[in-house]
Amino acid sequence: MRIELSRQALLSELREQVKDLSEQNLLACYQCGKCSAGCPSIEAMDVMPSQIIRWVQLGQIEKALQTKTIWLCAACQTCKVRCPRGVDLARIMEALRQLVLRDNVDYMHPNRIPAEDLEELPQIALIANFRKMTP
């Protein structure tokens, strides 16, 4: 995939926001790929978790915000405990989700849940889902 690099992107406000919200050293990642190898949701993702952090490093935040991947991370923290560089990638995913949600976007809406699901799903699933997918 072709990426155009620019000084502007590397110093962008959005990249700074990801850094502040996640409190992570974005440059610590050296692309070993362990996060992607162990991610339980990877088969449904459009972009690998290790690619997301690479894009963030390069200031390609807008691209990252358009992926399905950031919404599929369930913050299970498998990548965090395995990362040899101590990066908490789940926090970067959360920061990216927050950038979308803070424009008052609902990624998930209660009306979209079928009635029979509401009967069956335990409330912890619903609460967690709305916590991660609504502002």
Place this chain on the structure above:
Amino acid sequence: MPGCTLKTKARNFETTTLGLLEALDVRVHELPDWYCCGTTYSLASDNLIMHLGPIRTLLKAKEAGRPELLVLCAMCYNTLRRAQALVLADPEKRDKINAFMYDEEVDFQGGEVRVVHLLELLKERVGFEALRDRLVRQAGELKIAPYYGCMLLRPREIAIDPSSEDPSIMEELFGACGVQSVYFPFKTECCGSYQTVNEKPIVVSRARAIAASAVKNGADLIVTSCPLCHFNLDFYQKQIQEATPGFRTIPVLYISQILALLAGQEEANDFSLHAVDPRPVLRERGLLG
């Protein structure tokens, strides 16, 4: 002892635990006004409002003069422990969170209440040997697959076991009670968690892999302490079976359900809450009359 799902889908977990603790002479009191923990810990640096629920629950325990807060649900355990760790590590955030507690007379400093998971209580306070002495039934040939999931183990700072990758506290507990645990490489793999709401294929795929691994390694049951793992692993097995030739279903039980059966407390278990009925295998193994 907080926990919303313990009052609904996971009633079995609470009723069998209470019965078991009574038999072990451990007295527990439900906190009168606990709050929802939020179920999933907020990972954004400035989202302090998400930590009010767990911190307020800890504050209520402090107000009630309870130095220890027992939790059963793995999600409660995770959010309470992490919110507490945040308050302990960051005085500025602690003060901001306390500024929201205008109805409460005291502040929460961080260290006043200890969050104790049921597994920790059984290990440290009761003792596995003492627990075994209270059991009235033999587990015989019963083999379990202990499933830890994520929330008891990650991040490392709050893990109930020294190892986040290969924990053994459940194997030790059940081993002491005469129950064999099988080799189970999926024991710390995520079940897909709340993606069960709008990304079901992920959870179905995880449940298939986790259940198949337990069956392949000779387990009769999967044992867990998380109501969300329980739902995800149990509920989808019927549809997985219909779609997957050769897939064998396996019942999923809470830790306390097995222990209650070994302690002779059959009536505490409500098997209607299970999608995969555990009764046939429990009868076969002599744990159910």
